[in-house]
Amino acid sequence: MASSSVQDLLPPSLDSTSQPPSLFDGTTRLYINYQCPYSQRVWITRNVKGLQDMIKLVPIDLQNRPDWYKEKVYPKNKVPSLEHNNKVIGESFVLVKYVDYNFEGPSFMPDDQEKQKFAEELIAYSDTTFVPEVYRSFAKDARKLAGAQFDYLEKALHKFDDGPFFLGQFSQVDIIYAPFIERFHVFMPEGFNYDITTGRPKLAKWIEEMNNLDGYKQTKVLEQEKMVEYYKNRFLPKA
Template sequence: MASPSVQDLLPPSLDSTSQPPSLFDGTTRLYINYQCPYSQRVWITRNVKGLQDMIKLVPIDLQNRPDWYKEKVYPKNKVPSLEHNNKVTGESLVLVKYVDCNFEGPSFLPDDQEKRKFVEELIAYSDTTFVPEVYKSFAKDARTQAGVQFDYLEKALHKFDDGPFFLGQLSQVITIFHFLFLSDNVPSEMVDIIYAPFVERFHVFMPEGFNYDITTGRPKLAKWIEEMNNLDGYKQTKVLEQEKMVGYYKNRFLLKA
């Protein structure tokens, strides 16, 4: 098993001029886009479970995507998707749980029923409320409307107050597993993985777009971001060209006529 501290040699993105890989040849492939936060969720899960050797990254250029991706791989023509056991599955929340349950390594879902219920509530909230409400706030009142959502995260981070993550300390089985077999940087739980890509982007963009720091007055959120940034499996997936990402967000949300 590869260690999460091992840096991937990231392959170039495939575009309309690229030939498809040898599909359904027994190789497990994760189709992603390097800038896509939904893809990043599954990419983090792959990394923190040490599955770099078992799941091959296949990045897709979404601005010039190859026809074969829709025709031969995933008819919905979106990323992420996972080619595994002669089938292709999509949707980031589904895939995070799929990779967690169908590959080796400790589970990122807690055994404790109270924590399990809390995790499921937070995961459901992420894509039904948190992400869309923050994006909608960019066209209205980002400080107020988005602020409500970051207050929600701050409150959630207080529920289990024995550590910096959403469930407090990392589960004992994950900590022991990584101490014995992998690296000093242990992975986050599933709910941390779900939120990290979007908080990363909002944390970078909102000071530029609205002069608004999402961590101001939210010490738990600030500490959570700091601790996430120390995790190797997450660091490897972070947006490399932050200025380009900020420019994309400004063009999409702030420059409309």
């Protein structure tokens, strides 16, 4: 894997008072939000491929967005988006693949066809089932309903035994799941007294191995207490 020990100096978030960067000047820019799990997917891809010098981070304050972001950069006014070769593309799935396939560094999709097929299944499952089902569970029986989703991941992690990741070796699948597993792993013990790794040794090992990746560690939520409070306010019934 590429050396990803380059330590980013994280720039401050741009808000409605901020001037735009010199757009479309040949610089490749990744527009993100530091708290956004979808942004984090592409940020991880950039870092673990060792592209910190090639792709500049431009964090956007989603609570107070600059008008120029929607008007001049990305009309959908969402993050993440990538400014590259005089065009801007969005959507985290698309961007993870785009950055993986269009920039130098190790590839995070294996040549093995069985692994490729499983990767496509898992990637599709993440946003159609895993993420929405876990969020929905917070208003119902979180342990049981979310538990079924973490059981699915535990089983998936048993399929290939040539490494601790979903396809054995680190891949796009790990990148897609990491931001959400990170948040659920922090929030659920606080919100529901529920540890997602209990009885799931493969998932526990996966989290441990992810936390050893410098390129991922740099993207993790810095203010976990704030994130937990946000989740509690958003998802837990008010007293």
